[in-house]
Amino acid sequence: MDRVKLTIDGRAVEVPAGTTIYKAAKELGIDIPILCYMDLKDLNIENKPGGCRICVVEVEGRGNLASSCSTNVAAGMVVKTNSMRVINARRTVMELILSDHPKDCLSCAKSGNCDLQDMAVKLGIREIPGQEYAEMSTYRLDTSPSIIRELDKCIMCRRCETMCNDFQTVGALHAVNRGFESVVAPAFEMNLEHSPCTYCGQCVAVCPTGALTEVDHTSKVISALNDPTKTVVVQTAPAVRAALGEEFGMEPGTRVTGQMVSALRQLGFDYVFDTDFAADLTIMEEGTELLGRLTRFMEGDEEVKLPILTSCCPGWVNFFEYNYPEMKEIPSTARSPQQMFGSIAKSYFAEMIEVDRKDMVVISIMPCLAKKYECQREEFSVDGNPDVDYSITTRELAHLIKQANLDLAKLDSDDFDAPLGESSGAGVIFAATGGVIEAATRTAYEIYTGKVLEKVDFEQLRGMEGIRSAKVDFDGQEINIGIAHGLGNARKLLDDVKAGKSQYHAIEIMACPGGCIGGGGQPLHHGDASILKARARAIYAEDRDKPIRKSHENPYIKKLYEEFLGEPMSEKAHELLHTHYFDKRKKIFQV
Amino acid sequence: MPVATLTEIPVKKQIRIALRNCGVINPEKIEDYIVRDGYFALGMVLSEMTPENAIGVIKDSGIRGRGGAGFPTGLKWEFASKSMSEQKYVVCNADEGDPGAFMDRSILEGDPHTVLEAMALCGYCIGANTGYIYIRAEYPLAIARLKTAISQAREFGFLGKSIFGSEFEFDIHLKYGAGAFVCGEETALIHSMEGLRGEPSLKPPFPSESGYLGKPTNVNNVETYANIPVIFLKGAEWFSGIGTEKSKGTKVFALAGKVNNVGLVEVPMGITLREVIFEIGGGIKDGKGFKAVQTGGPSGGCLTEKHLDTPIDYENLIACGSMMGSGGMIVMDEDDCMVSIAKFFLDFTVEESCGKCSPCRIGNKRLYELLDRICTGKGEMPDLDRLRNLSEVIKDTSLCGLGQSSPNPVLSTLNNFYHEYVSHVEDKKCQAGVCRDLLEYFIIEENCVGCTACARACPVGAISGERKEPHLINPDTCIKCGACLEKCKFDAVILR
Known part of the structure; x- marks a missing residue:
């Protein structure tokens, strides 16, 4: 396989052609933050919508920032994962995501086990500018015999969709609506109970936030x-x-x-x-x-x-x-x-x-x-x-x-x-x-x-x-x-x-x-x-x-x-x- | 007021290529199209040219995509032609979604055959035998005329098997869009054609490698296709003789807003905004002063007096902080509030964002909220810095062209009309008198005769005063309904 040489944060690396910037950086021990991306290699499950935009990096000669999870390396590429431009953009995007996310972390089922929370810690978020007048998207709570959907906490990472559609071919969950109202839900925004959901729970297993959790019987x-x-x-x-x-x-x-x-x-x-x-x-x-x-x-x-x-x-x-x-x-x-x-x-x-x-x-x-x-x-x-x-x-x-x-x-x-x-x-x-x-x-x-x-x-x-x-x-x-x-x-x-x-x-x-x-x-x-x-x-x-x-x-x-x-x-x-x-x-x- | 006729509007600055047949032929008669050299280009190319040569003509003409991004059309065709596949597709993007723009609809309604002919030409060039027109369902007349045109073209043998006796076979079908702005983005359009959610995906892979149903697909906009037959008939050299160094040919603009002559104009690239607005457009309505012109549809930028003499082409417009887009051109006068204008366009992009990526989904909403605060007098100076940073990050990080351009109205007004923002925020004033929350109803003492008409009309009892004495409006009680202003016969009530 062809190999490609590139520079990331001033260090040279050589990876097979077709490798993403994110994975090439990993080779150097550079851990670019990711949120929506998910790779279950041995199972051939990859969620790569390029949607959260947390993993953006600067590529020399390119007008806008590139999502590293989904952009392939090219010969001679010069990548910066931590320039001021990148850090500001990543932080601003994270603040945006948090501005539309409930703040009840202390009592959330995913607290301590939440990818979004971890990312907020990693990026050192201390305030969310304009939160006091930022409208939040709200959805009705959906409880089924097995799974609770609290979609106010959905960040549209689409991992559940990948599991439900691509891996399980169940087709119970899909992105619906558009713009600020977009969310992942069964068709016609019906309850899970009325969808073809099998309750396999793979959506819950991959949900990075408390949007999908089990019905707790403890x-x-x-x-x-x-x-x-x-x-x-x-x-x-x-x-x-x-x-x-x-x-x-x-x-x-x-x-x-x-x-x-x-x-x-x-x-x-x-x-x-x-x-x-x-x-x-x-x-x-x-x-x-x-x-x-x-x-x-x-x-x-x-x-x-x-x-x-x-x-x-x-x-x-x-x-x-x-x-x-x-x-x-x-x-x-x-x-x-x-x-x-x-x-x-x-x-x-x-x-x-x-x-x-x-x-x-x-x-x-x-x-x-x-x-x-x-x-x-x-x-x-x-x-x-x-x-x-x-x-x-x-x-x-x-x-x-x-x-x-x-x-x-x-x-x-x-x-x-x-x-x-x-x-x-x-x-x-x-x-x-x-x-x-x-x-x-x-x-x-x-x-x-x-x-x-x-x-x-x-x-x-x-x-x-x-x-x-x-x-x-x-x-x-x-x-x-x-x-x-x-x-x-x-x-x-x-x-x-x-x-x-x-x-x-x-x-x-x-x-x-x-x-x-x-x-x-x-x-x-x-x-x-x-x-x-x-x-x-x-x-x-x-x-x-x-x-x-x-x-x-x-x-x-x-x-x-x-x-x-x-x-x-x-x-x-x-x-x-x-x-x-x-x-x-x-x-x-x-x- | 009488409507200006075609002869009264200066046409000398216009060159009609894409619109050459619109309003001239009966679009429901293929014979009319043929009389105007219709399908001659197809016949000529099929009998005289190899696909490589034909692509060469398009490349040499220098034509770039008229849908917005301005990618060289010949190059796009070449990529699709070089992708190896048994099955390829030609797609026409007729999902015209910019508010106020209707050039694609006019072409489809007025000259549908030119699009069919161009798609067949493209099919021959790239090696596709099937074409789809993705058209928004809100264009019923265009759909009806396309259907008529397709069946006529099949009857005449311009579509179907062995066209012009060659081995080339090509047919065209329609796919209806449900009216999502983002489906004008080619990957979103293809997903929608496939029955999936209309949302963009990352490029690469480009549609020319993996498009509709995973097959190489060439997507061009209606106006782009409308130029193609003429380029073959008149030659690449003729076409590239029109326009600027990097932008060849003409562009159709939908001129709208505060100009005397509104409507579609087709002008050579390189013409100045001044020529379009003041010569073709006949200047600003009611003798008011020009303030700004917004080009490129809802995510274009607002340009000012200082940009009026810039030659219009893809690069110049981007350098000015706007873009070509699909050719919207909205003229604003001194009565327009630029903060409100930015808010108006953001309202559109908030509605039309597909929601896939977070900067566009949430960021545009936050931009809108900030603008709304400023327009309602709640803005603070740090909000302006936030507006700018947010706009820049949204542009920098969004997944597709929608989010990458949606902050343009904000950035361009911040750059060109910063003082208006400051006066909204610091003085709580809207100079143009548009932002209702920043205005107050006021009675000019000298003009008031004390007729009490205003006080009686006021639904909340905000006006006080003795008969035959000047009246007073209590701003704390006033709900700004405007009833007093309407009733006053002495021009005593004003909005300030």
């Missing part, structure tokens, strides 16, 4: 914990343990499973359980369903539809209910681990400890915003009592822990309670893209072939590529597996299925980049994709360290079937662990 959790008549049960999703530490200043990828359990116990939860247990249960049901469909398909049953699609991800379920309702018979009917857990906790476990389900509160800690919506679905309740009462995010858990004056790093490691706290390594890897199908493969292989699987690590199913495919040899029977993370990638696989071109027997789909580790409820990655990779490594390490690595070998799962469910796909299992899907296409924009 106070409800505190109330439940303080209600002596309630037995409060908590389940923690696999991805949480690989990211929670970041909220306490630990390196990305630090595993804090044991400390997290300690913290939850200290917070006063009566039973600290693991969603991983339910993940093992999911494998039993989904794996059996897969094998059943596969066997009937092989035997020539024309009623059987393949591929089978995973159904653990609630964002993904919402996506196909909106976009592919005609294919709603194809995904597995297995409920997600969160819902399987709630269902078992409020039946099997409630009976075991002799507590009425109405006196039991099930809380889930999830890396996810769509889980908040999922647990409110009517079909996941009995007589109006939901199987999972509240779902809170990793971030919300961190707030709870901090409020309780606990320092996660200093807590001793503790173990989950039995019986719903035991899991195999297969349950753990649900957190990373490819993990569910790998877990299913471990079990399905042994059941299908009747042989012991020697090597449980299916490296071919792992990775960060948006769409991956792999073949797994089931003792002579080749199984084609497809994996997609990100709903845009899912759409590509789905379009093939719809067109009858899909070669796959089974497809795993996760809505978020990297799978649940990159979920909308996780600590904010601020555009750093290496954080997601570190979390994935932590998950696979946790799997490796587990004594049991196949779901069907989990002794508590075996016991659950023996004592309560009978066998996978039994009538009782169907009632408690399976679901059905809805055609939501017609609901879009219907108030």
